[in-house]
Amino acid sequence: MNAQPTPPTVFDVQRVRADFPLLTRSVHGKPLVYFDNANTSQKPASVxxxxxxxxxxxxxxxxxxxxxxxxxxxxxxxxxxxxxxxxxxxxxxxxxxxxxxxxxxxxxxxxxxxxxxxxxxxxxxxxxxxxxxxxxxxxxxxxxxxxxxxxxxxxxxxxxxxxxxxxxxxxxxxxxxxxxxxxxxxxxxxxxxxxxxxxxxxxxxxxxxxxxxxxxxxxxxxxxxxxxxxxxxxxxxxxxxxxxxxxxxxxxxxxxxxxxxxxxxxxxxxxxxxxxxxxxxxxxxxxxxxxxxxxxxxxxxxSLGFEAIHTWEQQLLAYATERLREVPGLRIFGEAAQKEPVISFLLEGAQASDMATLLDLQGVAVRSGHHCAHPLMQFYGVPATLRASLAFYNTREEIDAFVVALLKVRKLLM
Missing domain, CATH: 3.40.640.10 (Type I PLP-dependent aspartate aminotransferase-like (Major domain))
Structure with a gap:
């Protein structure tokens, strides 16, 4: 009898999130959605x-x-x-x-x-x-x-x-x-x-x-x-x-x-x-x-292994990119065939800093500015972008909350 293949391990993101104390806090009365991981990552309790x-x-x-x-x-x-x-x-x-x-x-x-x-x-x-x-x-x-x-x-x-x-x-x-x-x-x-x-x-x-x-x-x-x-x-x-x-x-x-x-x-x-x-x-x-x-x-x-981390982060990147494309007037910068979970974007007619401030009031932490990459901003002809950078402890539900917050911000700014 042939041995059955071992089913793929499901990435238990909720168990992982329990290891990161800061992810449980609220900001401005809203559950924190931390999408500024390219700036600095959060720390597990073990660290x-x-x-x-x-x-x-x-x-x-x-x-x-x-x-x-x-x-x-x-x-x-x-x-x-x-x-x-x-x-x-x-x-x-x-x-x-x-x-x-x-x-x-x-x-x-x-x-x-x-x-x-x-x-x-x-x-x-x-x-x-x-x-x-x-x-x-x-x-x-x-x-x-x-x-x-x-x-x-x-x-x-x-x-x-x-x-x-x-x-x-x-x-x-x-x-x-x-x-x-x-x-x-x-x-x-x-x-x-x-x-x-x-x-x-x-x-x-x-x-x-x-x-x-x-x-x-x-x-x-x-x-x-x-x-x-x-x-x-x-x-x-x-x-x-x-x-x-x-x-x-x-x-x-x-x-x-x-x-x-x-x-x-x-x-x-x-x-x-x-x-x-x-x-x-x-x-x-x-x-x-x-x-x-x-x-x-x-x-x-x-303890997690990079295979599991990479698979989950790529799923998050694909899902976040798909959801952001639903937002009218949103432009994504950088759509290389090989990417890690970083998405820079702008809303037509809106300032990056204004958007980041309003998103923060909704509990969403993203980075705005030139990201210490002035020549890159000059290449794209913009002074700044917003950047949502994900990590393996982020979730699809957070991406959904981010898009909801973004649509609210869009209504305020348009």
Whole structure:
């Protein structure tokens, strides 16, 4: 007798929601509908409790004491490095620099890797859809060195013109950059293909992974990039946490970006010797409790599994897109074939900030503004959009409530 196939597991979103204390609150007398996850995600109780437990029972500085509390704190902090390295499949834990987030990570690459080797005539290549964190640091180091920053174009659907990006990988390009997932459009960029073309030309590739790691498994070895940056507070963890993964050959050659305690072997006035990677890039007391919380966040992702998360989020994205198309005069920005659950939109004749304020009065939290992506707004010819960004703890019922609120706002503004 043939064995029967195992039925697919149903994603129990209500059970998941019970793990997130903030989702139970009301705003302006309405049940909260939190659709600002690309800005920052909510935190499960396990993350909050892990940080509370650290401060109550283990609080001490890392790598500076041999007493019991110091050893416990160091073990927890370094344990977070181990989990993050596994989470993105880094070849070695020592290639993972713990930072305050993607912004610090990219600035580290800009000032420690790019700037020392840049000269007049060199180019840094990025794209029109990037977050300011993947534009402004390059402009700053370009201004110091005489280099230039160029941006590969996108099309109206919000998809990167990959052929043009590759064509722009000329010998003048000393570093290429791209978002894994756009924070405004949700577009998933073909990082593996881009990395392959960069390797052919000997051009290192930096990937902004802030919007990818909350939604999909990331394997930096399979991607083939040189640098990959992540932000903890977008992936269920605390603010002020994140990491930069970089190939060891780059880290070994890069000088320290910050100076201070714990990044040295010996300090003398006639010269200082620095610690080995990753510690030579981690000066000062880090956000220890934050990384304890981030470690718990990774455990939470592991408990659900990205297959279940991705399937549910894609269902939510499809449903939300369908419902929003029912709203008269609504324009969606970015309809790439490969998307994560981010929808930017506008209502004809309405200001994004006015809409966001009125939606908030209905208990719906969305983001309005340029989303730290001015060049992208300029491409679409708008000053701002609204952005509804979903997470696996959101529901179809919340999407329905969002659309009802949006229709009410439309009546008020039209």
């Amino acid at each position: 909050i409790e892990a940080m509370d437990e650290h401060y109550r029972r283990h609080n001490a500085n890392v790598a500076r004491a041999v007493h019991q509390l110091g050893e416990e704190s160091t073990a927890a902090y370094e344990g977070a490095r181990d989990k993050l390295a596994r989470f993105i499949n880094a070849p070695s834990r020592d290639e993972l620099i713990l930072t305050s987030g993607t912004t610090q990570s990219i600035n580290l690459v800009a000032y420690s890797y790019a700037l020392p080797g840049l000269k007049s005539g060199d180019t840094i290549l990025t794209t029109v859809m990037e977050h300011h964190a993947n534009i402004v640091p390059w402009q700053l180091v370009a201004a110091r060195s005489g280099a230039t920053v160029k941006a590969a174009p996108i099309d109206e659907r919000g998809e990167l013109d990959v052929e043009q990006y590759i064509a722009m990988l000329t010998p003048e390009v000393k570093l290429a950059c791209v978002a894994h997932v756009s924070n405004v459009l949700g577009t998933v960029n073909p990082v593996r293909e881009i990395a392959r073309e960069c390797r052919k030309r000997g051009i290192p590739l930096l990937v902004d992974g802030s919007q990818a790691v909350p939604h999909r498994p990331v394997d930096v070895q399979a991607l083939g990039c040189d640098f990959y940056a992540v932000t903890g507070h977008k992936m269920l963890g605390p603010t002020g946490t994140g990491a930069l993964w970089a190939k060891r050959e780059h880290l070994e050659a890069m000088p320290p970006f910050f100076g201070g305690g714990d990044m040295i072997r010996e300090v003398r006035f006639n010269g200082t010797t620095f610690a080995d990677v990753p510690h030579k890039f981690e000066a000062g007391t880090p956000n220890i409790a934050g990384f304890v919380g981030l470690s718990a966040a990774i455990d939470y992702y592991d």
